[in-house]
Amino acid sequence: MAPKQTTLSRDLLIAGVALLVLLILPVLWPSKALSDLIIRVSAFSLFATSLNLLVGYTGMVSFGHGMFFGFGAYCFGLSMQRLGVSIPTALLLTIALTAVLAAVVGAISIRLKEIYFAFITLAFQMLLHSLIIAWVPLTGGDQGLMGGIPRPEFLGIDFGLESNRYAFSVILMIVGLLALRHVAESPFGYTLRMIRDNPERASFLGVNVFRTKLTAFIIAGIFGAVGGVIMAMFVSGAYPEFANWTMSGEGIFMVMLGGISTFLGPTVGAVILSLLNDLITRRTEHHGIFLGVIILVFALGLRKGVTDFIADWFQARRESAGAQLKGGRQ
């Protein structure tokens, strides 16, 4: 398939350029605030993009995606603290355990549709949240995972250095986004879109809808957890808030803010919400009211994400250009 090949090489090119820019940026413009922001955006970008694999591509609105973010952070932190393994081993362990968690939660939740699905995923997330708070000897309860996460050297890379941790986060984000992009553009990704648009038809065509949805749920869970790993690395700990419902709410808002119809929409949403959160917390302590009002304006007023507007504009331009072309020929 020729077009497929060109999309892949184009994606690789874009990812390469983005990675290069992000890696050079702190050298050209050394600012702690900027690199911190980019690390946080890396975490949230993976979190929101993986959520959009469910919301935008498969039509499964999960309100419990924060469960994987929190689980990833705790899993990574605990395996570093307790098992004393290297960072990549902890990462792989986290991915494996998240896959198991997502398989169990998914197998139960996917039986429900639409808003029930949203609610049951939320309920599972709150179960995890209350477990984290209750299981004090393991998780530190309310206080979060204390004592810092060790940063052992790996293959001569010193993770004690801030610049290396920055590079680690950015590379994880770009590789994760590429992988998710690959999933979204693969035949599997198109099966997801078909399930979203017409599950009966997909089922008639021989697609096992349940299994396909479950696979999507597990993939999304894994990348959500990788987002949590980046966050845990960044703050050198894990907090119950990572697994709280507000995390899922923010994830959904990022997806909606950026737009569900484009692949990079959620990343745009992650950037905007991170900037917005910084701005609001700097100006006021009533974070909830301001964020709530902004969400209402978006949900009731604009009803579309930023990249949706851009995509629509391109679409309209292309159509009018096409119409002119046709008109010229006649």
Add this chain to the structure above:
Amino acid sequence: MTGPRSSVGCGVPALHGRRVYFSPRCNLDLAALTDCFSSASCIVTQTTSGLIIGLLLFLVAAGLTLIFGVLKVVNFTHGSFYMLGAYFAYTVNNLTNSYALAVLAAAIGVGLFALFFERFFISRVYGANVLMQLLVCYAFILILDDAVKIIWGPEFKSMGMPDIFQAPPFFVAGGIIPVFYLFLIIVTLFIAVGLWLIIAYTRFGTIVRAAAVNPSMVSALGINTGLIYAAVFAIGGMLAGLAGGLAVPVRSLTAGMGFSILIESFIVTVIGGMGSIAGALIGSILIGLVRAFGSIGFPLFVEGLMFALMAIILILKPSGLLGKEG
């Protein structure tokens, strides 16, 4: 008033104590559970406290399931309505020193707020994507939690038992039943029966049931369905507010208190069947008893127990105990 449960098990926190702290001794205490089951007094005490947890939960869950049944919208702000009810009752009780007025104010105040919320916000996203409904509710939960913090302060508040109920408790087979608990059980059962009578036998109830099945037909018969939707939402809100008002003497108030009851009400509606009020009653009592007895045997896993119950029912009968198939 001493909590009836402090004498049992290993000092499990009060009703709805979401934060059950882990201690190795209390992790799994099957001996305490068997002890409890072999003593009549413990059974009576735990059943009563399970009933009041369950019946308060029922008021919230009934509103949630009623709104869902008719409007096909899951009202994620329902827990916040409960919270508002509790704070309204707290304030009115402090001002007037009348608990009856306080409960009334909670129900009516929250009913009016629910009406406002339905007319100006939720009604705009009825046909829309689930995502939009979620976002509107998410925004309101954030706003209301913050508003409560601004108006009433971030610290825990508690009202204490109203004077009327400061009477010596009843003793049944050695088990303690505080007067207030008896009052709660009677009031909530009264409301449950009233709700059922209204839905089953009045003209309004018939219209509501019809609107749940086929709103366009109801509208074609010349009935203003928008008005019915608003009324149902307001009634659902009133029930949540009432539950909040009734719960004030036995719960401590804090911003965000609504969220845990929201999750539990959802579990209840899944167990009982979405849209079924009778199912909500069964589910609530089941959850109440699981909480009351589970907190003796497995304090850390009470939550897990509720979820396990929900998961089993979802697998065996995805539509819930009394839900309609499909």
